[in-house]
Amino acid sequence: MRTTHDELLDAEDAMVFDDQPLDTAALTHTICWRVAVWSRLHTLKNSYNMILKLFIAFSFLISASYGQISVVDFCVADYSVANGPAGYSCKNASKVITDDFIFTGLGVKGNTSNFFKVAVNGAFDLTLPGLNGLGLSLFRLDIDVGGVVPIHTHRVSEVIIVMEGTIIAGFIGSDNTAYFKTLNKGDVMVFPQSLLHFQVNVGNIPALAFVSLNSPNPGFQFISASLFANNLPSSIVEKITLIDKDQVKKLKSIFGGTN
Known part of the structure; x- marks a missing residue:
């Protein structure tokens, strides 16, 4: 089937190569028109190649993502084998x-008789083996009046x-x-991955979350435990925290650090 593009080219050929005297203006028009057509076709070809490359790239990405889908219903943690970067082996x-x-431990208030007046009790891979490989965990947080969950971070x-x-x-x-x-x-509030976060009970009754x-x-x-519950020499802790010697020793005595 002939296209409009083919018909236009034939028309241009007829206009230029007829037995009539050479029309310079028509010839110039034809040359410009052909250059424009060639340029357009070249652009379309490049666009097609780019689209094809993108399609192939996305196909690989989709294939890779499907490769992450589990081929089993679950992977209950096998505690007889050491935990690894990908979690526990399957039972x-x-x-x-x-x-x-x-897991039945989230219905009971935790023991908040500690320095921070807080208790954390949770269902995670060590307490609920069925969570292994599922990408989630759940915790109960009890904070007494004046209590605080000190600033901390998670991998997730x-x-x-x-x-x-x-x-x-x-x-x-x-x-x-x-x-x-x-x-x-x-x-409800969300804490993005790896960022330092905290909770403080500012009410007049115990808080539950x-x-x-x-x-x-x-x-x-x-963070407090990481700095003051270790065996890092106090002189180094002083330098990296800008806290004076007496305060460092006091905090180490509270958190159980040495040196």
Whole structure:
């Protein structure tokens, strides 16, 4: 089937190569027209090649993402094998029981008789083997009046929902901007992955909250404990924190650090 493009080319050929005297203006027009057509076709070819390359690249990405989909229903943690970067190995399916998927510890208040007046009790891969490989965990957070969850971080993101009481919760961005707000019953806040965050009970009753993290083993690093519960020499701690010697020794005595 002939296209409009073919017909236009024939028309130009007829106009130039007829037996009539050479029309310079027509010839110039034809040359310009052909250059424009060639340029357009060249552009379309480049665009087609680019689209083809993008299509191939996205095809590989989609294939890779599908490769991450589990081919088993679950992978209950096998505690007889050491934990690795990808989690625990899978327990033999013939030995899996219903209780591997159940945790009953979130209905009871934790022991808050400590320095921070806080208790954290959670369902994660060590307490709920069925969470292994599923990318989530759940914790109960009890904070007595005046209590605080000191500034800390995880490897993953966190969502908190307040069930009782009033707390101030917040996190600090990598540009040192602080994002914090008073949360009441029913309020939800998210703490992005790896950023320092905290919670403080500012109400007149004990606070209760539940937090969920997108890992069965999210990891916890409390900054205060990291600085003052270790064996790093006090002289070094003084230099890296700008805290005087007496305060460093006091904090080390509180958190159990040495040297």
